[in-house]
Amino acid sequence: MANKTSSGKAFLSGNEALARGAWEAGLKVAAAYPGTPSTEILESLAGYPELAVQWSVNEKVAFEVAYGAAVGGARSLFACKHVGLNVAMDPLMTASYAGVEAGFVVVVCDDPGMHSSQNEQDSRWVGIFSKLPVLEPSTPSEARTFVAEAFAISEKYDTPVIVRMNTRISHSKEDVKLGTRVEYAVKPLTPNMQKYVMVPKLARMRHAFIEKRLVKLQAFSEKTKLNQVELKDTSLGFITSSVSYCYLKERFPDASYLKLGFLYPFCDEKIKEFAASVKKVVVVEELDPFIEEHVKALGIKKAKFKHPSFRLGEFDPGLIGDVVAGRERNVQEIPVRPPRLCPGCPHWASFSVLKKLGLFVAGDIGCYTLGSLPPTSALHTCICMGAGVTFNEGLRLAHPKEKIVGVVGDSTFVHSGITGLINAAYNKAKGIIIILDNSTMAMTGGQPHPATGFTIRNEPTKQLDLAAMCKSCGADNVDVIDPVGNVKAMEELVTKRLNEDALSVIIAKHPCVLKKKK
DSSP: OOOOOEEEEEEEEHHHHHHHHHHHTTOOEEEEOOOTTTHHHHHHHTTOTTSEEEEOSSHHHHHHHHHHHHHTTSOEEEEEEHHHHHHTHHHHHHHHHHOOSSOEEEEEEEOTTOSSOSOOOOTHHHHHHHTOOEEOOSSHHHHHHHHHHHHHHHHHHTSOEEEEEEHHHHHOEEEEEEEOOOOOOOOOOOOOHHHHOOOHHHHHHHHHHHHHHHHHHHHHHHHOTTEEEEOSEEEEEEEEOHHHHHHHHHHOTTEEEEEESEEESOOHHHHHHHHHHSSOEEEEOSSSOHHHHHHHHTTOTTEEEOOGGGGSSOOOTTTHHHHHHTOOOOOOOOOOOOOOOOTTOTHHHHHHHHHHTTOEEEEOSSGGGGGGSTTTOOOOEEOSTTHHHHHHHHHHHHOTTSOEEEEEEHHHIIIIIHHHHHHHHHTTOOEEEEEEEOSSBGGGTSBOOTTTTBOTTOOBOOOOOHHHHHHHHTOSEEEEEOOTTOHHHHHHHHHHHHTSSSEEEEEEEOOOHHHHHO
């Protein structure tokens, strides 16, 4: 094991700092699927050549790859945005039962304010649901140190550990102290069916284990330095966490604080002791009343809480006064510049055809979702990745005589559209699926995926043939067309397939204009 010594400072974002901290802590394997605001974690880790780092086809796969490495005895990390964690919930829930051999950290980056997301969920609740510990840094520097603590907690208590970030912490920058890497040998691969084969009998035994683990983790929460008490002016005390702590410190520098870095399980005794030491207690947190509900359950009568209107959107220093005073959120409508498809984007051609033909378009998540906005206004649903395929099937079952098509991106098709196409073929569905293939993950910054033929480190690899995949899934017709400069041919092709009793896939293939500039 190398000595962990100081190695200067660097101006890092929270995502970059977390990646650095994971590398310093002996990380071996990391996997993710790109998603704002988490993307830069894996991109940063890819800069360390000694690590095994991959963009996986979706979050479930990424979780299982990273978790498999942890079960195999190597410190590992999975990263995602909040909606990506939904995709990984299946293995997450059982991983809580099975535990780890080496440290396993689950990093989830929430997006208060929905800057680039289709919903505004609060991932802290996943800690309670999965019975896993949750750490919550409030600065990039803490992101670096907390992830090292997360690996240590994971191994000490035989548990995956959730580290919850958010947009501001992920993307804000500060001078971060650096350390050197600590090497940990990969543990021998030893079968342990009692622990890792989660059939009902063995799972019942492991459930008993995690209930005992929660008791130990709760005791740990009382003594860990991740939960900090700052006693100054005892007339006002805040119980808070994450970026809310930073905003409060800016506005109320002389107040007393209980900052919860080890968020769950809660440090009940420390919370009660802190409340008893100050005259007024105010709980301040973004989004859901996660801390608030627990403080209420502890029976702390003097505690004050934010107005329910602050359960949506993110905070900023200007709002903190209203939050602390318990005032209702004053929503000010200000002029905004709506997003739109980039000039020269190949999707303009496809959406112009869909608009002209007056089709009802089932879509999903990607830069092509902007086709729902004027002047095209030609995409009518957006729920989650892959739903452009499955919604098309469901809508056609409800309205078999309507002109309906499904739209999905190339990376999104690989992520979760393939299974939907198999389902459509198996259940004898008809209609058109259009894959808008711009040969990149454009909305998250131009990352590669299996159909591009390149890895996260831009190394050539096997390239998925989308047309052959669609045929293998059971599509009756698969057409590949460049819609840019061929709008009339695209219109004729869509019209032809609309009038056929078949399941057809049209791959509208033209590289992203930003990729071409690169």
